[in-house]
Amino acid sequence: QVQLVESGGGLVQPGGSLGLSCAASGSIFSIGDMGWYRQAPGEQRELVARITSAGTTSYADSVKGRFTISRDNAKNAVYLQMNSLKPEDTAVYYCNADIRVRGSILTVRSHWGQGTQVTVSS
Numbered sequence: 269q270v271q272l273v274e275s276g277g278g279l280v281q282p283g284g285s286l287g288l289s290c291a292a293s294g295s296i297f298s299i300g301d302m303g304w305y306r307q308a309p310g311e312q313r314e315l316v317a318r319i320t321s322a323g324t325t326s327y328a329d330s331v332k333g334r335f336t337i338s339r340d341n342a343k344n345a346v347y348l349q350m351n352s353l354k355p356e357d358t359a360v361y362y363c364n365a366d367i368r369v370r371g372s373i374l375t376v377r378s379h380w381g382q383g384t385q386v387t388v389s390s
Contacts, residue, residue, distance in 0.1 A: 269294045269295060270292060270293070270294035270295065270296060270367055270369060270377075270379050271292070271293055271294055271379075271381075272290055272291070272292050272363045272364075272365060272379055272380065272381035272382075273290065273291055273293075273363075273381060273382070274288060274289070274290045274361065274362070274363045274381040274382065274383060274384040275288070275289050275290075275384060276288040276289050276384060277361060277384030277385045277386045278385075278386070278387070279387045279389065280353055280386075280387070280388055281388070281389070281390050282353060282354060282355060282388055282389075282390055283352060283353065284353050284388070285349070285350060285351045285352075285353065286350045286353065286386060287347065287348070287349050287350070288304065288347065288348040288349075288350070288361055288363075288384060288386075289345060289346075289347050290302075290304075290345060290346045290347070290363030290365075290381055291343065291344060291345045292344040292345070292365055292367065292379070293344065294369075295369050295370040295371065296344060296367055296368075296369065296370065297367075297368040297369060297370045297373045298321075298367070298368045298373070299321065299341070299344060299365050299366065299367050299368075300320070300321050300365075300366035300367070300368075300376060301318055301319065301320050301321065301365070301366045302318070302319055302339055302346040302363070302364065302365045302366070303315060303316070303317060303318035303319065303337070303346070303363075303364045303365075304316040304317050304318075304337060304346070304348045304361055304362070304363060304364070305361070305362045305364055306357075306359035306360065306361045306362065306386075307359055307360050307362070307383075308358060308359040308360075311359075313362070314328065315328055316328055316331055316335065316348070316361070317331065317335055317336075317337035317348060318337070319337045319338070319339050319346065321341065323339070325337050330356075331350075331357075334350065334351050334352045334353075335348060335349065335350050335351070336348070336349040336351075337349075346363060346365070348361070350386070353386075353388045354388060355388050355389060356388075357386060357388050358386060358387050358388050358389070359386060360383040360384065360385050360386070361383060361384055361385075361386050362380055362381055362382075362383045363380070363381035364378060364379065364380055364381075365378075365379050366378055366379075367379050
């Protein structure tokens with residue numbers, strides 16, 4: 269059993285910053301790619317940023333230069349530092365991770381957190 273728990277969401281004014289954290293726990297053998305996605309009401313979930321186990325990063329064009337994704341493999345954690353926030357960044361942010369579970373290490377499964385609300389408003 270694996271679970272991902274996000275934290276760090278909240279209300280921030282335009283131009284402000286927030287840092288999100290996500291920690292994976294459970295019977296984990298290894299974690300591959302990890303990422304952050306977001307979804308606004310009535311809209312589809314979209315990729316925000318992704319990072320490989322080796323640290324290679326990729327970002328949505330809309331957040332490049334403003335957001336930074338990082339990870340701590342020893343802690344099974346992934347982070348998203350969000351700067352220069354805009355109202356259009358308002359959404360529920362979800363943590364995602366590709367995980368091999370102990371006892372089934374040949375199978376990679378995608379796991380999701382429950383989400384944390386980020387609201388950018390004056």
